[in-house]
Amino acid sequence: MLKSIPLLLTASLLSVSLSASASSAPERVLLQKLAADSITIKWRYPANETTAEPVCVSAIGQVQQDEPHCAASTITDGGHGEATITGLRADTLYQYQIGDLSDPHFRFRTPADHNALPADGNTRILIVGDSGTQSEPSHAGEAAQVTAGYRAYNTRLGNQEALDLFVVLGDTAYVVGTDQQWQQAFFEVYPDILSSTLVLPTIGNHEMGYGSFPCEAMRMCGDKPAGTLLSYGGLSFSADPNSYDGNRDGRADPNGLPYLSIFSLPQRGESGGVASGTEQYYSVDYNNVHVVSLDSQLSARDPAQMSAMRDWLISDLSANELDWTVVIFHHPPYSKGTNHDSDSVPQRGPVDMPQKDMREQFTPLFEAHGVDMVFSGHSHSYERSYYLRGLSVSSPEMAPLNQYTELDQNGKPDAGRTRPYSQLSETSGGVDDRVIYTVAGNGGKADAAPGPRDNAEQWLRHPAHVPQPTDQLDGGCSSDHGCHHGLAVKGSVVLDADRHSLRARFVDVNGDVLDEFTITR
């Protein structure tokens, strides 16, 4: 099958067989706004050597006789070369060249036309959350383990399915999302994926800079003058991307939020969704899957911005006619993960406030507009909900679980293991109004125990999430009874969408499937 682009997990992809005019290989190559007829390609060489070079794209395979499509490039924010090529064919395999730089692995497949299936009939999506740990020495190598797990899984299945979309759920560059941390934790971990697959990101709290304190307060000035600042990340409560403090001086970085420089996201509807007017949230049509990326880190913290995001979401979902709808954002509305208990947001302050706000303000919209699955990170574990409707309160305020879930043949909440969920179930009243929520913030590290302020008995036991029989904590569990409602291991979520089913699997670092669920239509 032409579609197959082997998933190579070496970091050497960008450094082999190059005949570049520049003196070295690019340190990053990224595909953006990949649509049926166009693509944006971004790249950057080290040491500010990036120059504006033409980019050419050639179809390979059956339409090889086509003339190459070429476009001039410009140097954009962050020193990236960037070119947009138009006039492409749908569902076609292309190779590309940046200036004189060519490589057999610089290739991508355009998606099929609106709501059509690709030639192989399936859209494969790889989802990782909180994966940016390569820039944390204590977790070096762990994100690569997760990708290796996916590779092992795919190998067992004969490598028959190529990757179509790569989704990252925020906290993709610890600790504060500097450009250097993005380089280390993202571009150097996934070079092969990023140069051949469209990546769809969302903003996490660790993309939003430092808080700062004077060094004299910590007796750590050394020979530095008083006023030198000690800083740490992940606790920004700002709604303003311009407030990003990336150089740790306690003031806004004049270069702004690196996330917004690195990615070129479709704010004007270029990828099929409705124009949002901001790169902080956007949507994409890809084959027969509609993916919405919301901004739970910034926009959700300001009433006017959140209102604008809600209005846009309603317009976007109202215009969406694709078979499947997937929503991503960083802060999970339901979680009992370490240090991120969605029930104790008021006690924990603004870091986790978006968990509550997303649950109360947005989950009703997902249900009203036929969203199928929602994926978040933030908690470094795996949790997956029942097929839910109407749950916008904290778990102590919940009515009996049966009132929110699809029920199995025994009248109990259906965990979706013995049969798939159905968009229009027997009990839904003929409308698609249920959603599965997955927390997958374990793409770069996994928390193995509750935090000091967590209720240990409730840890990984949110009632909206299904018990996990593969739970190995405390010696494992023999049945759903007693099992944690989550898994404290690293891994990724693999999503396959065809015309009639949307199938999700949680795959650990060994390539083993530890949870699986499907929605049919």
Added chain:
Amino acid sequence: MSTAMCWTSSRLRVKSLLAICWLLPLHNLSAHEGIASTLGWLDQQIEQAPELQGLWVRRGALLVDDGHLDAAQADLEHARALGEPVRVDCEWGHLQYQRGQFNIAAEALDRYLEQFPDDTRCRRLRAQANVARRHNAAALVDLRYLVEIDTAPNPGLFLQTADSVLAVDASAIEPALAILDDGISRLGVTPALQQRAIALETERHHLDAAIRRLKTLEQVEHRSPRWRLQMAELQWRYGHIEEARTLLISAERDINQLKPTPARRALQQRIAETSRQIAAADG
């Protein structure tokens, strides 16, 4: 658990220069433990260096964020005595805003911004305080400033500014539309801004302008059944009954082909209701 700690001179604006990072096993600094651990850490620092005004201000600010307003007030009052009082005024303003003391909040923020006019966070706070105390003209000055300097503003900022224009003068629809059109010009045609403009055009009975604006969303919203219903409603009000009927028939036909959702069910009811109203009005 460890957290990366870095420092750099506050005088340096260039990333990575002279930045020194290392790892410290500071369990209580883990970002994932949220604000409470930060407060715990600040407690320790204040114990070690109680003379530092910045620490008291920082703890007071976090306490405001966390809703512990009495404790925050105690910290900020103490901080005021340790250095230049004006350095406390931004957080003092935030505290008073949270208490509902909007006049005191705005006065404190005025003092702060007189000395630190580039602080956009405090400027946003002052705009909120002035909106809350209905000093809308003052709020509008700050919001216009933020719109002006922001190179990648969020649509929400334009909406808030347009609202403030109208709060100052409910009849000032034209200036409010100018703000929204500025946003559309800078961000592209987006429903959040254009729909607000359509609502304003409708309010002042400029239905032709509302229709023109809605037409700019036709492709943006993929001519969805929801868009067609809205256009039908406007066309009907404008007297274009046949256009309205055609749109409603088309919207109803297409929505019946789509996956049923609660939102589409509600839309179907609205389409049916509008069709009935048109039929009744048409005799």
